[in-house]
Amino acid sequence: MKSLAVLHASQLVTLEGPNRPRVGTEMRELAIIRDGGMLISDGKIRSVGRSDQIEKNASNAEIIDAEGRIVLPGFVDAHTHLVFAGNRLDDFERRARGESYEQIAKAGGGIWSTVEKTRAASDADLLKHAKMHADWFLKCGTTTVETKSGYGLTLEDELKILRVIRQLDEELPLEIVPTFLGAHAVPREMDADEYIKLVIEEMLPRIASGKLAEFCDVFCERGYFDIEQSRKILGAAKKLGFKLRGHVDQLSNSGGAKLMAELGASTADHLEKADNQGIAAMKSANVQPVLLPGSVYALGSSDYPRAREIIEAGLAVVIATDFNPGSSPTPSMPMILSLACTQMKMSPAETITASTINAAYSLNRGDRIGSLERGKLANFSIFDAEDYRELAYWFGIPQTHSVYIRGKCVSRSGGL
Numbered sequence: 533m534k535s536l537a538v539l540h541a542s543q544l545v546t547l548e549g550p551n552r553p554r555v556g557t558e559m560r561e562l563a564i565i566r567d568g569g570m571l572i573s574d575g576k577i578r579s580v581g582r583s584d585q586i587e588k589n590a591s592n593a594e595i596i597d598a599e600g601r602i603v604l605p606g607f608v609d610a611h612t613h614l615v616f617a618g619n620r621l622d623d624f625e626r627r628a629r630g631e632s633y634e635q636i637a638k639a640g641g642g643i644w645s646t647v648e649k650t651r652a653a654s655d656a657d658l659l660k661h662a663k664m665h666a667d668w669f670l671k672c673g674t675t676t677v678e679t680k681s682g683y684g685l686t687l688e689d690e691l692k693i694l695r696v697i698r699q700l701d702e703e704l705p706l707e708i709v710p711t712f713l714g715a716h717a718v719p720r721e722m723d724a725d726e727y728i729k730l731v732i733e734e735m736l737p738r739i740a741s742g743k744l745a746e747f748c749d750v751f752c753e754r755g756y757f758d759i760e761q762s763r764k765i766l767g768a769a770k771k772l773g774f775k776l777r778g779h780v781d782q783l784s785n786s787g788g789a790k791l792m793a794e795l796g797a798s799t800a801d802h803l804e805k806a807d808n809q810g811i812a813a814m815k816s817a818n819v820q821p822v823l824l825p826g827s828v829y830a831l832g833s834s835d836y837p838r839a840r841e842i843i844e845a846g847l848a849v850v851i852a853t854d855f856n857p858g859s860s861p862t863p864s865m866p867m868i869l870s871l872a873c874t875q876m877k878m879s880p881a882e883t884i885t886a887s888t889i890n891a892a893y894s895l896n897r898g899d900r901i902g903s904l905e906r907g908k909l910a911n912f913s914i915f916d917a918e919d920y921r922e923l924a925y926w927f928g929i930p931q932t933h934s935v936y937i938r939g940k941c942v943s944r945s946g947g948l
């Protein structure tokens with residue numbers, strides 16, 4: 533494969549730094565090279581520096597002239613629900629009219645409506661829609677996506693979703709990290725104990741033996757899975773070799789953050805209602821918080837997680853879209869950067885760290901992606917902007933110029 537030279541980035545945002553997630557003031561250090569460039573071969577970054585230096589060693593390389601635009605590592609979206617059927621347009625309209633979650637569920641909406649449609653959909657149908665969603669992520673500059681099952685809630689339907697996730701990863705350039713979220717809700721046809729038994733005794737072993745997921749997740753919340761039930765499911769998953777993530781302390785402070793610390797989870801996600809004890813427990817167990825402002829926004833709430841306190845407590849914050857049909861229908865990481873700055877008072881630099889290198893570490897991939905450093909995969913995006921802060925500042929307009937995965941252009945404004 534021919535080598536590539538990226539030249540003349542107004543800012544090459546490298547995020548070069550220690551080989552670990554960034555904490556505290558490190559989150560503001562982006563290691564920007566002005567008029568920066570990179571030399572790439574075999575899909576990997578060979579050198580990074582000023583354009584004039586890179587150009588000297590690029591005589592045989594194909595040139596990508598960034599023409600004064602910014603170049604960043606591809607976004608790493610560490611929390612999405614990408615595979616589902618249908619949408620929740622009726623819920624959206626009802627919520628706009630001021631109806632409560634209970635009223636919407638009574639009218640046939642809520643998570644259950646997505647479960648029914650997803651169960652009824654064929655593999656081919658799910659794949660077709662998932663490909664459309666995946667393309668949206670690429671168009672927003674995202675090159676790696678974690679995605680969860682959880683709209684099947686039977687053994688066969690959960691396996692179906694995980695197969696679609698695997699196929700998506702094989703057929704598209706977007707890198708997909710699979711997570712099993714069988715414990716997303718208790719299906720209507722079962723009681724909780726019966727379903728937990730099914731998850732632990734049948735689903736988890738099948739998914740482990742088929743290597744269909746790297747992580748196991750639960751929705752730990754009143755009315756879904758309580759602390760004891762979550763501990764049971766995640767404990768069983770851990771024994772089978774899964775790494776752990778969890779939807780915790782979103783609607784109420786149930787001690788979910790503490791549970792994730794106790795279990796040595798990779799991440800605790802949401803945390804809108806987490807208390808100081810939970811945050812301290814996460815810090816001492818090196819659990820990374822994944823904050824999801826898109827769902828707070830889309831639900832019309834103002835209860836954002838306390839990002840400043842969490843950063844100041846020394847945790848390696850991640851931000852993600854939580855892309856899903858019910859509470860966060862956005863694949864756009866730039867939109868999340870905007871919300872993180874305006875609603876959670878993160879600095880623009882902190883939001884870049886949280887959506888690239890810290891997210892990569894939370895998915896166990898910090899050694900391969902998340903920064904533009906020698907030896908890492910050449911996953912990067914070029915945006916129509918001169919200053920990285922423009923990504924969070926101009927909101928609601930696409931700024932993506934082109935997106936590369938392993939040195940190959942996979943998306944370009946105006947088409948490939």
Ligand SMILES: [Zn+2]
Nearest residue numbers: 611613779854
């Ligand atoms: Zn979620």
